[in-house]
Amino acid sequence: MSVASETQKPVPPRRRLAVKPHSVQDKAFFGIARSAAIGAVAIVGLILTYLLYMSWGTLAKQGPGFIFGSQWSAADPENLVFQIGPMLWGSLLIAVSGMILAVPMAIAAAYFIEFFASSRVAKIATLIVDLLAAIPSIVIGLWGVGVFTPVASHWAKLLNENLGFIPLFNNDSGSFVNSPFIAGWVVAVMIVPIITSVTREIFSQLDRDVINASIALGASRSSTFMRVILPTSSGGVVGGALLGLGRALGETVAIFFVLNLSFEINWVEVVESRGGSIASMIVSFFGAASPEEVKALIAAGLVLFVITLLINWLAAWIVAKAQPWRQ
Amino acid sequence: MENLQTTPALPALPRPSKSPWQIRNPKSTRSIILASVLPALASLALTFSLNIDGAIAMLTIFLPMQFAAASFVGFKIFGRKGVADAGLVIFTIFFSTLVGVLLMSVMFSVITEGFKALSPQFISQNNVYITSTTSLEYGGVGHAVLGTFVIVGLTTLVTVPLGIALAVYLTESRSKVRGTVRTLVQAMSGLPSVVAGLFVYAALITTGFTTYAGWLGSVALIPLMLPTVTRVAEEALRLVPVELRNGALALGAPAYRSFLSVTLPAAKSGIITAVLLGIARIIGETAPLLLTVNYANDTVLDPLQAMASLPTYIYQNLDSANDTSLQRAWGAALVILIFVAIIFTAARIATRSKTAKKSSKKVVKK
Numbered sequence: 306m307s308v309a310s311e312t313q314k315p316v317p318p319r320r321r322l323a324v325k326p327h328s329v330q331d332k333a334f335f336g337i338a339r340s341a342a343i344g345a346v347a348i349v350g351l352i353l354t355y356l357l358y359m360s361w362g363t364l365a366k367q368g369p370g371f372i373f374g375s376q377w378s379a380a381d382p383e384n385l386v387f388q389i390g391p392m393l394w395g396s397l398l399i400a401v402s403g404m405i406l407a408v409p410m411a412i413a414a415a416y417f418i419e420f421f422a423s424s425r426v427a428k429i430a431t432l433i434v435d436l437l438a439a440i441p442s443i444v445i446g447l448w449g450v451g452v453f454t455p456v457a458s459h460w461a462k463l464l465n466e467n468l469g470f471i472p473l474f475n476n477d478s479g480s481f482v483n484s485p486f487i488a489g490w491v492v493a494v495m496i497v498p499i500i501t502s503v504t505r506e507i508f509s510q511l512d513r514d515v516i517n518a519s520i521a522l523g524a525s526r527s528s529t530f531m532r533v534i535l536p537t538s539s540g541g542v543v544g545g546a547l548l549g550l551g552r553a554l555g556e557t558v559a560i561f562f563v564l565n566l567s568f569e570i571n572w573v574e575v576v577e578s579r580g581g582s583i584a585s586m587i588v589s590f591f592g593a594a595s596p597e598e599v600k601a602l603i604a605a606g607l608v609l610f611v612i613t614l615l616i617n618w619l620a621a622w623i624v625a626k627a628q629p630w631r632q
Numbered sequence: 633m634e635n636l637q638t639t640p641a642l643p644a645l646p647r648p649s650k651s652p653w654q655i656r657n658p659k660s661t662r663s664i665i666l667a668s669v670l671p672a673l674a675s676l677a678l679t680f681s682l683n684i685d686g687a688i689a690m691l692t693i694f695l696p697m698q699f700a701a702a703s704f705v706g707f708k709i710f711g712r713k714g715v716a717d718a719g720l721v722i723f724t725i726f727f728s729t730l731v732g733v734l735l736m737s738v739m740f741s742v743i744t745e746g747f748k749a750l751s752p753q754f755i756s757q758n759n760v761y762i763t764s765t766t767s768l769e770y771g772g773v774g775h776a777v778l779g780t781f782v783i784v785g786l787t788t789l790v791t792v793p794l795g796i797a798l799a800v801y802l803t804e805s806r807s808k809v810r811g812t813v814r815t816l817v818q819a820m821s822g823l824p825s826v827v828a829g830l831f832v833y834a835a836l837i838t839t840g841f842t843t844y845a846g847w848l849g850s851v852a853l854i855p856l857m858l859p860t861v862t863r864v865a866e867e868a869l870r871l872v873p874v875e876l877r878n879g880a881l882a883l884g885a886p887a888y889r890s891f892l893s894v895t896l897p898a899a900k901s902g903i904i905t906a907v908l909l910g911i912a913r914i915i916g917e918t919a920p921l922l923l924t925v926n927y928a929n930d931t932v933l934d935p936l937q938a939m940a941s942l943p944t945y946i947y948q949n950l951d952s953a954n955d956t957s958l959q960r961a962w963g964a965a966l967v968i969l970i971f972v973a974i975i976f977t978a979a980r981i982a983t984r985s986k987t988a989k990k991s992s993k994k995v996v997k998k
Contacts, residue, residue, distance in 0.1 A: 326887060334888035338805055341797030342813050345862075348855060349816045352823065352831055359834055413727030421724060430732075437735050439909075439972050441916015443943050444742060444965045447950060451958060452741045460687055467688070494734050501731070527716035555824030557919040558943075562950060584826045588919055591833065599830075599838055606827035617822040 360604030363387060363597075371604065375570045379598045387601035391570040393608065395485065395581025399560065400553035402489030402575060403496060408546050410493070411500035416530070418501075419508040431505065438498035446559030449491040454563060457487045461576040476576045483565035485580035491559050496549035503545030507538045544624035551616045554609065557584035583609045660709045667705040671697035698722060739969075746966025749959045755967070759929040759940065764954040773964050775931040779846065779939040783925065784915055786850035786935060787857055792907050794854075795861030799906075802862070803869040804891060814866075821859035828852045829920030837924070846935035849925035853914045861910040868902020869895060901982040908979040915975070916968055918943035942968050 326332045364371060367387055374388030414434070418427045458481040464474045465481070511534065519533045535542075560582045566589060567579035583605050591602060675694035679686065684693070699722050706714025749768055758775035798817065802810050832852040836842055872895050880890035896903070926938045927948050933939075946964045949957035 328886050330888050331886045334891065335805055338797050338801035339807070341794050342801040342807075342809075344794060345798050345817050345820075345858065346813060348858070349820055352820075352828075352855065355831060355835060356827070409723075410727045410731045413724045414731040417724050417728040421728075433735065433739075436973060436976055437738070439912045439976065440738070441918070441943060441968055441972075443916060443918045443946050443950075444968060445738065447946060447961055447965050448738045448741055450950060451745070451962070452737060463685060463687055494738065497731055498735065525710065525713035525717050527720040528713065530720055551822055555822075555826070557824070557826040558922075558947060584824055584919065587826050587830055588922060591830065591923060596838055599834055603830055603834055606824065606830050609824050610822065610827050613822040613824055614819055617819070621818065 356603055356607045356610065359600050360607045363601045363604040367601075371601075372608065375568055377568050379595060379601075382595075382597075385597055385601075387598070387604075389583060389586070389605045389608065391568050392566075392581035392583045392586045392605065394570055394572070395564075395566075396554055396583045396609065398571070398573075398575070399485050399488045399492055399564075399580065399582060400550055402485065403492030403553045404546065404550055406489060406493035407497045407500055407549060411497050411504055411546075411549075412542065414497070414501045415504035415508050416534075418505050420534075434498045434501050434505070438502045440498075442495055442556055442559040445491060445495045446562045448494075449487065449559060449563045453491065453494075454482055454487060457490050458482045458484075461486050465576050473573050474576055475574050478578055480578040481576055483563060483578045483580075484576050485564065485571065486575040488560045488564045488580060488582070489575065491563050492553045492556055495556065495559060496552050499552060500545045500549040503548060504538070504542050507541030507545070508534065511537055540623050540626060544620040547616050547620035547623070551613045551620070554613050554616070555584055556582075557588055561585040561588055660705075663705050663708065667701040668698075671701045695722070695726065742962065742965050742969050745959070745962035746969070749963025750966060754963055758931045759945070762929065764949075764952045764957045766956065768956060768959055771960070773942065773945055773960075773967055775928065776940040776942045776945040776964065777967065778931060778933060779925075779928070779941040780915065780943075782933060782935055782939065783846050783849045783853070783921065783941055784911060786847060787853040787914060788907065788911060790850070791854050791857045791861055791910065795858055795906065795910070796865050796903060798858075798862045799865035799869055800891065802866050804887070804895070817859055817862050820855045821863075823855055825856055825917050826919035826923070828855050829923035832920070833923040842936075844924065844926040844938040846925055846932070846937065846939040849921045849939070849941070850935070852920035852924045853917060856917060856920070857910045857914045860913045861906045864906035864909055865899075865903050868899040868906060871902065872898045904982040905979045908975050908982070912972055912975045912979075915971060916943050918947055922947060942971075 326335050366385075367374075370388050372388075372393060373390050374386070375390040376386045376388050378384075378386050414430075418430045418434075422430060461474075461476075461481040461484060464486075465476045468474045469476070515537065516529060516533060519529045524532070561584075564580050564582060564585060565578050566581060566586060568581075569579060571577055571580050587602050587606055591599065594602060671694060675689060675697055678684070678693055679689040699718065702718035702722055703715045706718035708714070710717060751772075753769070754772035755777070756774045757770070757772035759771050759773075762771035798813075801807065802814055807813075829852045832848050836848055836851075837844065842848065876894050876898060877890055880894045881887070885893070921941050921944050925941060925944065927944050928938045928940045931940075942964050946961045946968075949961040949964070
């Protein structure tokens with residue numbers, strides 16, 4: 306500054322180092338990159354416009370009843386009624402019950418790996434969790450059908466026998482298989498490794514000095530966890546949980562095999578053997594669907610996509626907000 | 633200064649028999665062990681003597697007893713804050729055990745049930761002339777493995793160059809719309825896989841353009857794989873220090889040479905990881921393939937026809953709900969699990985060689 310004031314010259318703004326493509330090869334290099342970007346944006350745009358275009362007719366014809374009604378009849382071509390209320394509610398119910406089960410498990414497992422276990426156990430557990438986060442959902446579905454359904458239906462029966470007075474565990478049919486309860490568990494098993502993996506990552510990035518400081522000030526393990534670890538990492542944990550929620554909402558085949566689809570809306574009776582799921586509905590209906598019905602299914606898929614998008618953006622926003630240093 | 637030197641040395645204090653900061657001593661360790669074993673034994677005895685269902689006993693007898701015992705010991709050793717600590721410990725261990733049991737149950741059942749079906753002929757044969765009651769000695773997943781290779785391979789061929797070029801655009805260029813492009817690409821990761829399949833089904837199959845075909849499956853998988861490849865490749869490219877690039881540019885290299893001979897080699901392992909994670913993401917996708925490829929029982933390598941693939945093979949066998957076909961499904965699940973494990977090991981080796989290189993560079997610097 307002193308030099309500039311002596312010579313009375315204004316300080317020029319700092320020059321930014323940037324490469325401008327001059328040669329043909331450079332132009333080609335940046336051209337390829339740009340065309341990839343245009344291509345990717347075109348794919349997104351194409352998918353969105355096509356989904357909107359295909360579903361517009363159904364959405365306009367069915368009106369708000371498409372979301373809130375609960376009737377699906379494609380038999381009479383003069384009077385087509387497509388309403389996805391029970392399926393949408395079922396998707397949300399299963400995803401939320403999956404979250405209720407998965408989030409405490411994931412936080413506990415991440416805390417165990419990062420702060421409890423010896424480094425050797427932690428290493429193996431991390432490996433297994435990361436591997437299971439990549440397991441295809443149909444394998445979880447297979448496990449749900451072959452191994453878990455008998456166990457979970459027994460749990461559901463116990464809940465109904467002992468806590469049946471709560472509407473949540475009411476069951477009039479006497480059948481405990483293929484219920485949203487089991488689907489929720491299967492989804493939870495599917496997303497637990499994903500949430501654990503994210504949460505563990507966040508926990509491992511925490512500043513150890515802050516934790517040590519808290520302990521040095523006389524805080525116990527639990528107050529360090531509640532007052533230091535959770536608040537510092539909450540954004541990342543919530544982001545990871547919402548990521549899992551997005552996965553749970555879009556889950557198709559794992560739910561398809563453990564759920565009895567029904568267009569009679571099932572509000573909260575999770576152990577009843579009927580429920581809904583948009584993704585499973587698409588898979589089970591598309592084969593025999595007429596062109597109009599396919600359009601209605603696309604509209605249902607669009608609704609699901611929009612919900613997942615909102616959740617993903619919310620997750621990205623929360624994570625970015627909570628960890629400004631990652632920018 | 634002189635005064636200080638003349639002060640007599642303080643007499644040495646006797647060393648305390650127990651370090652004051654050492655809270656755990658043999659006595660407290662003994663009570664911690666007792667508190668962890670006694671409730672388990674007591675609740676086991678109660679459960680068997682009263683003949684209560686295991687799940688109920690776990691929740692209503694064992695957990696409260698364990699919590700009471702742990703709080704008591706915590707209170708004895710740490711005072712009042714020990715009670716909350718006991719709660720945290722019980723919470724962590726209970727839920728971690730639950731996670732461990734569930735995930736281990738998945739792994740264990742896939743491995744044990746899968747090995748019952750696995751045999752050389754299960755890997756090599758296809759599904760022609762196989763009905764749901766045919767014995768396990770005939771038929772297998774050979775056609776499905778090859779089909780998965782073709783479908784996933786085609787997707788990889790398209791997606792990897794696209795994803796890497798996109799990552800280059802996001803890191804190397806100075807374009808102003810990079811943020812928007814990144815958001816849009818990441819929005820694709822929110823696309824439910826079944827909707828991707830339905831999109832291709834509605835656009836190309838119901839319009840009569842073509843029938844079920846392998847390449848349609850590859851198309852449907854592109855939007856699912858692209859966000860993963862782009863995100864990981866972008867992170868890898870961003871990890872390369874900007875000084876390296878600027879150094880190459882300052883030496884007079886054009887941008888494409890600086891990228892090809894400096895940035896890309898430095899980010900090689902990250903890019904390999906991106907490809908592997910992308911493959912792991914789509915190798916088990918079932919719903920899109922169900923809507924676009926359907927199944928085949930014969931070995932089909934022509935992507936213009938309906939093909940078999942491992943996930944749809946599992947679906948097909950699970951759908952027929954028969955003991956033998958369930959066994960076949962488990963076998964195919966084990967094959968997928970092995971593929972995923974191989975991909976993960978490869979990704980791990982790729983990242984490990986990167987750290988090894990880094991450390992060797994440091995040694996050279998010294």
